Amino acid sequence: MSDSRNILSFLRVTKQYLPHVARLCLISTFLEDGIRMWFQWSEQRDYIDGTWNCGYFLASIFVFINLFGQLSGCILVLSRNFVQYACFGLFGIIALQTIAYSILWDLKFLMRNLALGGGLLLLLAESRSEGKSMFAGVPTMRESSPKQYMQLGGRVLLVLMFMTLLHFDMNFFSILQNIVGTALIILVAIGFKTKLAALTLVIWLFGINIYFNAFWTVPAYKPMHDFLRYDFFQTMSVIGGLLLVVALGPGGVSMDEKKKEWEGSFLLLYRRQKENPGSSCTSFWVRKGRGFSNMS
Numbered sequence: 001m002s003d004s005r006n007i008l009s010f011l012r013v014t015k016q017y018l019p020h021v022a023r024l025c026l027i028s029t030f031l032e033d034g035i036r037m038w039f040q041w042s043e044q045r046d047y048i049d050g051t052w053n054c055g056y057f058l059a060s061i062f063v064f065i066n067l068f069g070q071l072s073g074c075i076l077v078l079s080r081n082f083v084q085y086a087c088f089g090l091f092g093i094i095a096l097q098t099i100a101y102s103i104l105w106d107l108k109f110l111m112r113n114l115a116l117g118g119g120l121l122l123l124l125a126e127s128r129s130e131g132k133s134m135f136a137g138v139p140t141m142r143e144s145s146p147k148q149y150m151q152l153g154g155r156v157l158l159v160l161m162f163m164t165l166l167h168f169d170m171n172f173f174s175i176l177q178n179i180v181g182t183a184l185i186i187l188v189a190i191g192f193k194t195k196l197a198a199l200t201l202v203i204w205l206f207g208i209n210i211y212f213n214a215f216w217t218v219p220a221y222k223p224m225h226d227f228l229r230y231d232f233f234q235t236m237s238v239i240g241g242l243l244l245v246v247a248l249g250p251g252g253v254s255m256d257e258k259k260k261e262w263e264g265s266f267l268l269l270y271r272r273q274k275e276n277p278g279s280s281c282t283s284f285w286v287r288k289g290r291g292f293s294n295m296s
Contacts, residue, residue: 018247019126025240026119027074029233030090034070036226037063048100062100069093083127087120094120111160112234118157119241125150126248151251152191154241159185161238162201165208188245191254198245205242209235 037044041063049059069089076086094113103109128147162185166178181204187197213235215228250256 015247018243022240022243022247023077023123025236025243026123027077027090027237028240029116029230029237030070030093031074032229032233034067034074037067037070041067051102052100062096065096066093077123080127084124087124087127090120091117108164111164112238114157115159115161115238115241116234118154118160119237119244121150121154121157122241122244122248125154125251126244148252151248152253155191155194155245155250155254156189158238158241158245159189161205161235165205188242188250191250191256192259194250194254194256195246198242202239202242202246205235205239209239 041060044063044066045056045059048054048062049056052059054062070093073086073090073093076082094117098104098110098113103113125147128150162181166181181201184197184201184204187193188201209232213228213232215225215232218225218228
């Protein structure tokens with residue numbers, strides 16, 4: 001209970017700022033990669049030409065699409081204009097890069113790209129909650145059904161990032177990290193104690209990112225500098241997705257939401273039984289009601 005109260009107080013204090021910080025973290029990898037395309041135009045063009053033998057013109061078009069698509073998408077997301085179209089554009093960039101850089105055959109990088117897509121799904125769900133629905137006219141119950149499943153898909157894809165961080169060394173620290181990390185990602189995926197689990201993962205992932213991906217400690221001329229910088233900002237994007245989970249909650253398709261529904265239904269039935277003591281189920285619900293009251 002004390003943990004839940006701490007989370008609620010944290011959310012009240014950061015309610016105005018957390019979504020903005022989450023969006024900034026989420027688009028950081030696209031922003032960094034778009035700037036990289038500008039400063040490494042010739043290197044990126046030569047790499048694509050050498051890999052696919054497509055010629056300088058098509059390779060230059062590829063670099064331009066990546067540069068313009070990512071930077072314009074970031075500007076739209078940060079300014080909160082046409083966020084849904086920006087998300088679809090960034091989804092296209094992820095798909096394009098997955099094919100062009102042969103990420104499809106590298107399981108670790110593929111899982112990280114999918115986790116990045118999960119963050120974009122959560123951003124898309126957040127933009128729907130602000131009013132401008134892309135599914136106008138679709139009947140809904142309590143909450144928009146597409147939004148619920150976007151949040152579910154986003155949560156499930158986000159946890160793929162943590163699958164790439166598991167270590168199979170037989171030392172105490174690695175085993176403990178794997179057990180705790182696995183428990184947290186399961187909680188986020190099923191949506192139980194979601195905000196607390198997501199916030200814990202944010203802190204854990206941020207610490208790992210600073211420690212393992214400290215690109216600023218590597219000279220800029222070394223290839224490892226670019227690799228660590230790419231990894232650092234991609235991890236920051238996943239952190240942004242988790243911060244959106246903390247800010248918005250898990251959505252309708254989650255254990256947390258079902259728990260609220262069960263408790264609400266049970267309380268309603270208990271009150272009805274108290275108002276109608278002659279019912280055949282009175283003694284059952286009274287006993288359950290007392291247990292519920294004691295628990296609360």
